[in-house]
Amino acid sequence: MTHVVERAHTLRFHGKMLLQTGQDGSSARAKAYLQEARAAYAKLGMPRHVELCDLDTEPAQVTSKRSTTPDPGLFGFLTNLMYGE
Numbered sequence: 026m027t028h029v030v031e032r033a034h035t036l037r038f039h040g041k042m043l044l045q046t047g048q049d050g051s052s053a054r055a056k057a058y059l060q061e062a063r064a065a066y067a068k069l070g071m072p073r074h075v076e077l078c079d080l081d082t083e084p085a086q087v088t089s090k091r092s093t094t095p096d097p098g099l100f101g102f103l104t105n106l107m108y109g110e
Contacts, residue, residue, distance in 0.1 A: 033065035033074070041081050056082060 040058030043051040063078035 029065065030069065030071075033062045033069070033071075036062035036065070037074070037078055037081065044081065 036058045040055040040062065043055035043058065059078050059082050063075055066072075066074040066078065
């Protein structure tokens with residue numbers, strides 16, 4: 026049973042990663058992965074994870090990393106956390 030849960034997690038993480046790349050061909054594949062993960066979570070009785078898949082497929086989540094504002098990354102996040110800039 027563990028491998029079934031891990032497969033669903035892997036599909037969800039991979040699907041979310043593909044959505045964040047913003048590449049044209051990645052969106053359809055990402056949505057397919059997220060739908061498959063959602064179906065597995067529903068079958069396993071994991072409602073919270075079903076909700077996570079739903080959140081990941083909302084239009085606000087389907088954004089390109091190629092935005093006008095640069096992503097500060099981990100270093101920027103930690104700098105803000107330490108110095109409040």
